Amino acid sequence: MNSAPRDVNTSSPTCPQDPAAPVWIKRGTAQYWRVSMALFLAGFATFSLLYCVQPLLPELAQTFAVSPAQSALALSVSTACLAASIVLAGALSEGLGRRKLMFISMALAALCNLVASFLPQWHALLAARALEGILLGGVPAVAMAYLSEEIDPKGLGFAMGLYVGGTALGGMLGRIGMSAMTEFWGWRHAMAALSVLDLLAAVGFVWLLPNSRNFIRKSGLGARYHLQAWGRHLRHKGLPLLFLIAFGLMGVFVSIYNYAGFLLSAEPYNMSQLQISHIFYAYLFGMVASPVAGGLADRLGRGPVLVAGALLMAAGVVLTLFQPLAVIVVGIVLLTAGFFVAHSVASGWVGRLATQTKGHASSLYLWGYYMGSSVLGAGAGWFWSRWGWNGVGSVSLLVLALVIALALRVQWLAQQAAGAQTSRV
Known part of the structure; x- marks a missing residue:
């Protein structure tokens, strides 16, 4: 194992490899497992850093004397900045290299989160979280490109x-x-401990990930090239609808989880932070639902299937409007499973509709995805402050109704395109 392998530019004259004949990493080999575990660590670090503040929103509101809607900015500023940087990171990686950019992003984001845990002022913490979001854009934008370049297509699905x-x-x-550590040590120590863990994950990532063998460093790709690629996707009849669907799905999902903590910590539930954190076990149902949705x-x-996922989310939101705690928990489970179903189908549909520059199409989908988390995740706080949980639930149902309408439209466009292709044949 190389402790510090470097990206290989296969376009270099010293490299005999023919770019037209990629050397795949086969499933079952040692390198395959190194890549898989390295990217597992990358995914873990990215999402734990990004969402570690979500269960802390009531604590942040109390510590800094801000409203629930303002406390949600600790997450929303990160996802908004991530949405912007994720579009640019893919283009940057074409010249810098996949592996190097991912490691730098993970390590600096973990350090930024560590600094944020000690900041005494609210606006300073928000600034640190904004910078963290910018830095994290280098991971999701590049990870899937790395896998598709290096892994044998027969084993790509499992690695992905x-x-x-x-x-x-x-x-x-x-x-x-975070909730468990906050219960015993306070939120600042919990946030610092998680940052150190994710910094170690970044070190493990760069140690495990093998040299890139099929990556070709590209030069001369100016702003015009990228703008034209994004423009083609935005002029497509179906793709922009999928970008809006991502906005709505993620916005509703984050909104419910953001303000569920405020709902359950108040009367008549009076749950502790640790007790509230158990609702996140609903993610296990989502992890199972995602591959099932693909089949x-x-x-x-x-x-x-996309419509069914959105309807399942809507059913979950409706159940959370009832008072019994058990019914609310079932509602959150349904919401989570429905989200993973709908998101897995929508994200896969982007790759099917985009006939070229698929990386640019994926970056636009992720932009919509994280902007939904930022805009709706924070905006739902306005409804919470005026109408409580009923306000959050009502706006969520309205957004999901729009998602279903958009999904039906994309389905109709796909059928029309398939029919036109059949008639030409």
């Missing part, structure tokens, strides 16, 4: 699944671990 599993596990354990989409079509 481990990466996605790492993101889900990081999101879940980051929240639960159903292959058999039934993407449109019906």
Whole structure:
């Protein structure tokens, strides 16, 4: 194992490899498991750093004497900056290299989160979280490109699944671990401990990940090239609708989780931070639902499964409007499973509709995804402050109704395109 391997530029004259004949990493080999575990650590670190503040929102509101809506900015500023940087990071990696950019992003973001845990002022903490979001953009934008370049297509699905599993596990354990540590040590020590853990994950990532063998460092790709690529996708009839769907799905998902902590910590539940954190175990249902959704989409079509996922989310939101705690928990489980179903189908549909520059299309989808988390995640606080949980639930249902309408439209466009292609044949 190399302790500090470097990216290889296969376009270099010293490298005999033919770029037209990639050397794949085969499933079952030692290198395959190194790549899989490295990307698992990358997913874990990214999502635990990003969402570690979500269970802390009531604590932050109390510590800094801000409103619930203002406390949600600790997450929203990160996701908003991530949404912006993720679009640019993919382009930057074409010249800098995949592995190097991911490591730098992870390490600096972990250090930034560590600094944020000690900041005494609210606006300073928000600034640190904003910078953290910018830095984290270098991971999700590049990780899937690295996997698709290096892993044998026959084993790509499993490796990609481990990466996605790492993101889900990081999101879940980051929240639960933060709540548990906050209960005993306070939120500042909890945030610092998680930062150190993720810094170690970054070191493990760069130690495990093998040299890039199929990456070709590109030069001369100016702003015009990238703007034209993004413009083509935005002029597509179906892709912008999927970007809006990502905005709505993630916005509703984050809104419910953001303000569920305020709901359950108040009367009549009076739950502690540690008790509230157990709702994040609902992610386990989402991790199971995601691959199941992929199989159903292959058999039934993407449109019906995407609509079913959004309807499942809506059913979950409706259940949270009832007072019994058990019913609220079931509602959150349904919401989570429905979100993973819908998101997995929508993100896969982007790759099917984008016929070229797929990385640019994926970056636009992720932009919509994280902007939904930022805009709706914070905006729902306005409804919470005026109408309580009923306000949050009502705006969530309205957004999901729009998501379903957009999904039906994409399905209709796909059927029209398939029919036109058949008639030409």
